[in-house]
Amino acid sequence: MKIYSSKQQIIAEKLDSDAVLEKWKDWRWQRRHVITSIDTFEYLSGIRFTQNKKKELVKTVQKFPLSITPYYFSLIEFEDYNNDPIFKQAFPSPSELIISASDMRDPLYEEKDSPVSSITHRYPDRVLFHVSNICSMYCRHCTRKRKVGDHDSIPSKQVLTEGIDFIKKTPQIRDVLLSGGDPLMLSDGYLDWLLGELSRIPHLEVIRIGTRVPVVLPYRITKELVLTLSKYQPLWINTHFNHPREITLSSRLALKMLADAGFPLGNQTVLLAGVNDCPRIIKRLVHKLVQNRVRPYYLYQCDLSEGLTHLRTSVGKGIEIIESLIGHTSGFCVPTYVIDAPGGGGKIPIMPNYLISWSTNKVVLRNYEGVITTYKEPDSYEPVFCDRNCDECTLQLKLDDADEMRSVGIAKLLDDSQQTFSLIPEENERLERRTINE
Numbered sequence: 457m458k459i460y461s462s463k464q465q466i467i468a469e470k471l472d473s474d475a476v477l478e479k480w481k482d483w484r485w486q487r488r489h490v491i492t493s494i495d496t497f498e499y500l501s502g503i504r505f506t507q508n509k510k511k512e513l514v515k516t517v518q519k520f521p522l523s524i525t526p527y528y529f530s531l532i533e534f535e536d537y538n539n540d541p542i543f544k545q546a547f548p549s550p551s552e553l554i555i556s557a558s559d560m561r562d563p564l565y566e567e568k569d570s571p572v573s574s575i576t577h578r579y580p581d582r583v584l585f586h587v588s589n590i591c592s593m594y595c596r597h598c599t600r601k602r603k604v605g606d607h608d609s610i611p612s613k614q615v616l617t618e619g620i621d622f623i624k625k626t627p628q629i630r631d632v633l634l635s636g637g638d639p640l641m642l643s644d645g646y647l648d649w650l651l652g653e654l655s656r657i658p659h660l661e662v663i664r665i666g667t668r669v670p671v672v673l674p675y676r677i678t679k680e681l682v683l684t685l686s687k688y689q690p691l692w693i694n695t696h697f698n699h700p701r702e703i704t705l706s707s708r709l710a711l712k713m714l715a716d717a718g719f720p721l722g723n724q725t726v727l728l729a730g731v732n733d734c735p736r737i738i739k740r741l742v743h744k745l746v747q748n749r750v751r752p753y754y755l756y757q758c759d760l761s762e763g764l765t766h767l768r769t770s771v772g773k774g775i776e777i778i779e780s781l782i783g784h785t786s787g788f789c790v791p792t793y794v795i796d797a798p799g800g801g802g803k804i805p806i807m808p809n810y811l812i813s814w815s816t817n818k819v820v821l822r823n824y825e826g827v828i829t830t831y832k833e834p835d836s837y838e839p840v841f842c843d844r845n846c847d848e849c850t851l852q853l854k855l856d857d858a859d860e861m862r863s864v865g866i867a868k869l870l871d872d873s874q875q876t877f878s879l880i881p882e883e884n885e886r887l888e889r890r891t892i893n894e
């Protein structure tokens with residue numbers, strides 16, 4: 457049987473003279489035929505780089521390796537490949553070797569906030585669990601670019617057991633996010649073991665999987681995989697579409713299989729210069745996502761990882777995109793735009809300003825059309841002094857299993873029961889003078 461398009465047919469036959477649709481749709485075949493060299497890329501695309509360009513590309517690939525699935529490769533439109541959003545996400549640019557002063561190997565301090573090698577513990581109640589070192593396609597904008605292609609291996613059960621044990625003995629963790637690499641590059645059997653171990657931890661309420669498989673290797677979503685994952689609901693799946701062109705027949709089928717099995721689906725997009733830094737492109741993307749039952753979750757400002765300088769946009773571009781979405785389209789189409797704080801501060805949401813001014817009983821707001829309006833606050837609202845003694849409170853919480861409430865950070869400044877009225881940076885000259893004067 458013929459492969460979906462004649463372009464895919466030609467690519468497949470160049471890679472494997474017996475290629476048929478069954479092979480093309482077999483994710484193992486796709487894996488075996490990933491494109492990892494500039495030579496193969498030239499052979500399959502018909503593009504010929506100049507000697508100089510090729511030298512630069514080979515040098516780039518030595519530092520940051522290349523890997524593209526035949527499927528994702530087939531989405532590139534070669535007539536204008538230099539501007540192609542698929543090409544730009546998959547094919548190296550010599551600009552990756554330009555490291556700017558603000559770039560960092562590990563900007564999010566994932567390795568510093570790491571109690572055991574496979575875990576990043578940043579937030580109080582949830583952890584990132586690095587369960588796979590493998591990706592079928594190496595995104596040029598990878599935030600973990602430092603690790604790409606390092607050791608394309610599956611972490612041993614022993615390494616993962618360390619992570620599982622850490623979660624077991626840390627009862628405040630209620631949410632674990634499987635990441636990598638791509639967790640869905642693990643075999644069904646290995647995933648079954650891992651999810652089985654996690655699902656037996658009593659304090660874990662949800663498991664999440666972050667994967668780009670529906671985008672770059674949709675054939676990995678097989679009936680058998682879906683059956684395996686289905687045993688471990690509630691399981692949330694977040695994928696990573698960056699451009700509407702990535703939503704193809706094959707990827708839509710993969711999303712359908714996951715949505716039909718009842719997994720809540722989300723999407724995390726990275727804002728990338730020359731790929732999707734345009735309100736119209738993002739709007740088209742989010743509309744196509746929700747049509748396929750995928751809720752846009754985050755829009756990321758591109759991280760300060762080494763080798764990504766040429767892909768970064770200004771923050772203003774992100775705000776402009778969010779401005780073009782809020783009010784203009786369905787609320788559930790709008791992702792939260794975030795900057796993942798360098799140094800491990802976590803994701804910080806960024807929004808256009810809607811609150812224009814404020815008096816003692818009135819707020820002034822503007823809407824997406826530019827209409828300026830007021831909201832009159834009630835004269836009768838009696839502020840309740842909250843001493844966090846819920847047993848005496850008239851509000852009926854009455855949940856024996858309600859979470860303990862311990863305020864930290866800005867929430868602590870707002871907490872009536874706390875004495876803290878300011879947060880002071882560790883090195884504050886004024887306070888240092890004070891201790892000297894005392």
Ligand SMILES: *Cc1c(COP(=O)(O)O)cnc(C)c1O
Pocket residue numbers: 576577578579582583584633803
């Ligand atoms: C993004 C992230 C999470 C999850 O954050 P949410 O806002 O809950 O999606 C958890 N841990 C780390 C280290 C992260 O980077």
